[in-house]
Amino acid sequence: MYNLVAEQYSKLFPPDENRCGFVIDEIKKSINTNPAVLDAGCATGDLAFELASAGVLVTGIDLDADMIGIARERAATLTPPAKVPIFHTRSMTELAGLGSFDAVCCFGNTLP
DSSP states (O other): OGGGTGGGHHHHSOOOHHHHHHHHHHHHHHOOSSOEEEEETOTTSHHHHHHHHTTOEEEEEESOHHHHHHHHHHHHTOOTTSOOOEEEEOOTTOOTTSOOOSEEEOOTTSOO
């Protein structure tokens, strides 16, 4: 369903600065070095990119291949030393092989 709005997703649902700031602050308070976070239902990667810009290692997953394609295109434009999120088209029930995480974020209409 979301593939119908994938190209406009970030405009329709822009990242909430307060939410991003809260998540970054909580991660930084809880995990001192090299935090690794799973962004479950990452859509086009807005939260993942905010976390990465704060020095967090981020893996984003989403069921919608179009959304992940956009996130990957955005990630390809980043240059070191920026942390670059990794994105996978995958269900939240299929986490094998992704590694381990210090925290999981899941926002929006992802769980319902």
